[in-house]
Amino acid sequence: MKRKIAIILMTLLTLGLLAAPALAQSGDVVTATVDRNSVTTDETIVLSVVVNGVNARPELPTLTGFNVVGSSQSTQISVINGDMRVQGVHQFRLQPTQTGTLTIEPVTVTVNGQSFSSQPIQVQVGQGSAPAAPGQPAEPAPAPSTLNGQNLFVEAAVDKTNPYQGEQVTYTFRFYQAVNLPGQVSYRPPAFTGLWNDVEPMQQSYNVNVDGRAYLVTEVSHILFPTVAGEVMIEPTKLIIPGGLWQADTTLQTPPVTLDVQPLPAGAPLNFKGAVGKFALSATVDKQDAKVGEPITLNVEINGQGNVGSMGDPTPANDGNWRAFASDSGTYTEVVNGRLRGAKSYEWLMSPTNGGQLMLPAVEYSYFDPDTGGYETLSSEPVVVNVEGTAVTYTPEQPGTPPVVNSELRPMKAVTAVKDAGPQLVQQPFFWLLWLLPLGLVLGQVAHDKRQAHLLATADERRSSQASQKAEKALKQAGKHDDPFAEIGRILITYLEEKLHTSVRGLTSDGRTALLKTHGVSDRTIANVEICLAQAEAGRFAPTSRSNVDDLLQRTLAVVEKLEKYLA
Amino acid sequence: MKRITLILVTLLFGALIFVPGALADGGEMAAANVLAANGRTAEAIRAYENVVSQGVDDANLYFNLGNAYYQNGDLGRAILNYRRAAQLAPRDTDIQHNLALARAQAPDQFKQTPDTIVTIFLADMAGWLTLNETAVLTLLFWTVLCLALLVVRRLGHGRRQMLLKYSLLPLALLFLLSAFTLGSRLQTANTLxxxxxxxxxxxxxxxxxxxxxxxxxxxxxxxxxxxxxxxxxxxxxxxxxxxxxxxxxxxxxxxxx
Structure with a gap:
């Protein structure tokens, strides 16, 4: 029993450990938030989906009760000492279409086949000043004059027939139906040739009463921006109504709509890049103190109303003190009251090439304002940046700039014998061993000198320690000498000099006696020394026998042995 | 002692003079030169690269290869080969000229002008001596310094000894300077x-x-x-x-x- 319980618990623990990373990851990889949880039908909310660690696009769930009226995306990448962090931020502007407590289902991200989900979000939607669709629109369009009791009717119109090139034109298609339809109609919008059309069309439905007859009106609006000047024709929009088994399909189409697109006036500023509308510019830097070569981040945002999606990008000005590297950019758009609004953000890494107090030049951006009919130029404030360090050699990126040196290439070398330079000396072990040789010589000489000095300093001691052995050895050979008595005398005198470290040869007997006494030699031994010396002296001049030599030898050996005890 | 010293010093620099390495087939290099001279730069590049692939590491080869790449419009490889040539022959003015010419064409340049005496000195040395030459020079100063020390000790006391003693200081400074240069270049080569x-x-x-x-x-x-x-x-x-x-x-x- 206990064993079974243990197995069950281990299994649960293992499952929990396996699930924990997944559970933890779902919160780590993707998170979804809204800017507010309480809103009315007149307002919009922003759903922000943040994807961490990977560059993957999130999959939105079915947003019941919401329309997506705008979206933007930005990616934040930071590299610090080689470590990279990636974070994708996806924003969706949602327009609630009904009141009540609405739920935004989890947003999913798939990475390498594995799904990660955010948490669901609840939003409380209250009634705004206008009723939510379906129902009466805030301002239903007036019924067309050509609607005279038909069951089905279509029309298309633009809000402006003579826009400027790049100015927003809203093309609205309306479908009036007074009867129920057996199937799904097929909406075939025109190609919108000559017009930039990248905004999701907006759709709404409402009821109108025309001459006593109720119509359900379905309205589809397209936001367009003419890309060419002159006459631009928008082809008919077609609506195909299925006929069913006994009736052929019916195609309703609108008449074409012609726009008279006005060209932009001459005199556009040099930095004009096609922006038409009303815009504002803001620029910030992350720091105002830097070092040469160390980039600062310049963030620029251009926001406003107009062709945000298709307008050109600004370029940071360069006075020769900066190198600009485009790092990141993002576009955010939304439709507010039928007008396209949004912002384009840019991030540049501005690397200073010189030191000192540098001015980060203003970012300028020009646009055309259709309302005023003129060009406006936006400019950020220049920023003073304190830069430490030395100058960096910098060559402007101007094609065709002549090189700083004589442009003639030195010709090739007409040599045919080439060789391998071989491995670097510093990589060869023997090179480093060679360093030891001179050092060895110096150390060898030092050691040699020290030894010599030591020997010199201890010469007396050595002589003294070896005197006894030397004397005994010499005495043993003295018998073979031509004049053994003289030899014995010399050996004894030499022994005394080496032991006493002084000359004894010229001393008298009294002198020798006094000297030996100062070294603590006993009177008896001193007497024996004098006897030996006297006998040696006498033996040189008086006839002696071999036995006298031997006797003297023995006596001298005994004296040396005695003296050794006193003079060690 | 003197004899031993002389033998050792002779062995020391004799060993350094020995230059191992392969001698490439001169015909291949000559053929590549002809191709380059006739404006057939793409073929010349292939021929030069073939010589390089045989393990040859020669300043003239890299210089010619750099020229071929430059004339072929490949600025990156031109600079690469000029730099390799400059490492092997830093005093060659042709290499310096062509490298500067190629660098001037490069849109992206990240150079830092040395500002302190030390960095200026190191930069000048790197542009004048190869790593091997710096290593040999340092060893030479070290050897001369040690020999001077030996001689000073031998001379005992006197005017000659005093003169030689005073010369030890500049010798030591030269050695330290050279050793510092060698150490810096080794550290740079290993780390960057x-x-x-x-x-x-x-x-x-x-x-x-x-x-x-x-x-x-x-x-x-x-x-x-x-x-x-x-x-x-x-x-x-x-x-x-x-x-x-x-x-x-x-x-x-x-x-x-």
Whole structure:
């Protein structure tokens, strides 16, 4: 029993450990938030989906009760000492279409086949000043004059027939139906040739009463921006109504709509890049103190109303003190009251090439304002940046700039014998061993000198320690000498000099006696020394026998042995 | 003692004079030169690269190869080969001229002008002596210094000894200067690999893979520092700037082979 319980618990623990990373990851990889949880039908909310660690696009769930009226995306990448962090931020502007407590289902991200989900979000939607669709629109369009009791009717119109090139034109298609339809109609919008059309069309439905007859009106609006000047024709929009088994399909189409697109006036500023509308510019830097070569981040945002999606990008000005590297950019758009609004953000890494107090030049951006009919130029404030360090050699990126040196290439070398330079000396072990040789010589000489000095300093001691052995050895050979008595005398005198470290040869007997006494030699031994010396002296001049030599030898050996005890 | 010293010193520098290495087939180099002279730069490049692939490491070869790449419009590889030639023959004015010419054409340049005496000195030495020459010079100063020490000790006391004693100080300074230069160059060579962007344009990513997103671009000829490689990717950075990122391994080549 206990064993079974243990197995069950281990299994649960293992499952929990396996699930924990997944559970933890779902919160780590993707998170979804809204800017507010309480809103009315007149307002919009922003759903922000943040994807961490990977560059993957999130999959939105079915947003019941919401329309997506705008979206933007930005990616934040930071590299610090080689470590990279990636974070994708996806924003969706949602327009609630009904009141009540609405739920935004989890947003999913798939990475390498594995799904990660955010948490669901609840939003409380209250009634705004206008009723939510379906129902009466805030301002239903007036019924067309050509609607005279038909069951089905279509029309298309633009809000402006003579826009400027790049100015927003809203093309609205309306479908009036007074009867129920057996199937799904097929909406075939025109190609919108000559017009930039990248905004999701907006759709709404409402009821109108025309001459006593109720119509359900379905309205589809397209936001367009003419890309060419002159006459631009928008082809008919077609609506195909299925006929069913006994009736052929019916195609309703609108008449074409012609726009008279006005060209932009001459005199556009040099930095004009096609922006038409009303815009504002803001620029910030992350720091105002830097070092040469160390980039600062310049963030620029251009926001406003107009062709945000298709307008050109600004370029940071360069006075020769900066190198600009485009790092990141993002576009955010939304439709507010039928007008396209949004912002384009840019991030540049501005690397200073010189030191000192540098001015980060203003970012300028020009646009055309259709309302005023003129060009406006936006400019950020220049920023003073304190830069430490030395100058960096910098060559402007101007094609065709002549090189700083004589442009003639030195010709090739007409040599045919080439060789391998071989491995670097510093990589060869023997090179480093060679360093030891001179050092060895110096150390060898030092050691040699020290030894010599030591020997010199201890010469007396050595002589003294070896005197006894030397004397005994010499005495043993003295018998073979031509004049053994003289030899014995010399050996004894030499022994005394080496032991006493002084000359004894010229001393008298009294002198020798006094000297030996100062070294603590006993009177008896001193007497024996004098006897030996006297006998040696006498033996040189008086006839002696071999036995006298031997006797003297023995006596001298005994004296040396005695003296050794006193003079060690 | 003197004899031993003389023998050892002779062995020391005799060993240094020995230069190992392969001698390439002169015909191949001559053929490549002819191709280059006739304007057939693409074929000349192939021929020169073939010689290089045999393990030859010659300043003239790299110079000619650099010229061929330059004339063929490949600025990155031209700078790469000029730099290799300059490493082997830093005093060659032709190499210096052509390298400066190629560098002037490069859109992206990350050079830092030395400002302190030390950095100026190191930069000058690097532009004048190869690493091997610096190593030999340092060893030479070391040997002369040690021999001078030996002689000073031998001379005992006197005027000659005093004169030689005073010469020890400048000798020691020369040795220290040379040793410092050698140490700095060794440390730089071991810790900071130099490389050149050889692709026309290289996307620099935040990480070792295209999924990280391109942060910025570098043009061919940009001279960068190579920090590490991971698989097919290489982490590079702009010397003197805080820009770092990853490029495809084929887009960058190290100067040292």
């Amino acid at each position: 690999k130099q490389a050149v962007i050889v692709a026309q344009v290289a996307d620099v990513y935040a990480g070792p893979g295209e999924q990280y997103g391109s942060e910025f671009q570098l043009n061919g000829g940009a001279e960068v520092a190579l920090y590490q490689t991971r698989g097919d990717w290489a982490q590079i950075g702009a010397p003197g700037a805080a820009l770092r990122g990853w490029v495809n391994g084929g887009a960058v080549t190290a100067v040292n082979r």
